[in-house]
Amino acid sequence: MDRNIKLILEYDGTNYHGWQTQAENGNPTIQGTLEQALKTIIREKVTTFSSGRTDAGVHALGHVANFMTSNTIPAAAWAPALNHLLPKDIRILESTEVSLDFHARYSALGKTYKYRILRRRAPTALYRNYAWHINLPLNIRKMRSALPFLVGRKDFSAFRGSGCNAKSPVRTIKSASIKKDGDFLELWFEADAFLQYMVRNITGTLVEVGLGRFTPDDVGRILRSCDRTQAGRTAPPHGLYLMDVSYPESR
């Protein structure tokens, strides 16, 4: 186990029960599928370390994982070798060798998520698994004016999933922005790390602001309450994309 290989993955989460292998049942996961492909190459069980878990249905354009191996396959060759074995909805974008102390989760400096909303009256076939379809008008100006309440080092208990087992509810959102792209609305969030359901809970709450059910000031009030029951609904998973995980330059 003298080599540490870092993988950057893109996946379509539609057909998976999230990243993490679930011991209790046979539902396909990204991690389980990846580890099976690694086992086929190395001929022994491999454990992968991940930048984080993603929920069922969530997509990724830049998920990061790493694993230790004694295998001498050149680092760059892992990507094509794995892509040959993996289903087409999981692709390895890049494989590199990193120092032995690199850990996809513990070495991460930050993560960027995008949440994609399709706002139009008509239903959608093409984006049914790739965006949250909202058929009522959203006031984007009001949604944007709620963003400053979220940026900075805060206690995000109000936006934390009930199953979250992180020790501290404090996270630092470095930036939050909303971009219009035709009928789509993209909500971007960059933070040092995220709590379970945090992006989906924040998005659900911002949508309530867009719908006029909450004011922008309510978002600040909800955050300060540290009370999950104050916040809006949890946005559905299929609009969420893990875009990027950042590491110190040398990694």
Place this chain on the structure above:
Amino acid sequence: MDRNIKLILEYDGTNYHGWQTQAENGNPTIQGTLEQALKTIIREKVTTFSSGRTDAGVHALGHVANFMTSNTIPAAAWAPALNHLLPKDIRILESTEVSLDFHARYSALGKTYKYRILRRRAPTALYRNYAWHINLPLNIRKMRSALPFLVGRKDFSAFRGSGCNAKSPVRTIKSASIKKDGDFLELWFEADAFLQYMVRNITGTLVEVGLGRFTPDDVGRILRSCDRTQAGRTAPPHGLYLMDVSYPESR
């Protein structure tokens, strides 16, 4: 049969063998799936007329179809009634009553297609069914300078599929343009009508120009040759989107 209902459809073509029902086998088609849903509502066989056929794997954001019925369901109610029965990868965006002489194909003034290319080195999981992935550099300037050869009333025999049974190979391309959108390249074509595989053959040829295998002038030469063997490969179906079918104002 005193009412004529016009439908605008969006569909994800991934799981269908194109629009048209194939008598010879049981492959699912958009038309077959739609007619089955109509039959469930009306309780008798319904024939739909379409703005055109789409190939297996091709998508649509604005396909148009119509059908005649004696049923008195309000025109606008067909959309939700059908969407309740249709699979989620086919959606009716709009249903309206039109004059009895309206025919989705024969009344059409023009059609707009978009062809979507993903140009980057890394493979893709999320867009595997929704764009043509090209991992070599494309010279967009050269591709754009080939477009004027294609615009206007021309004999498009060189870009016609071998199974095409249109009486005339003459079509009028009203506009052709190439838009950059991040890693995506969108090729837009508007014409009075298109021959079989015409957009895919033109796209395949423009990609050869982008790759430097053809010059922009070659596109003019290929068109004048009226010889399909001169043109580039046929671009794969999953990058193609029927965007819009236009009709006289009153329809």
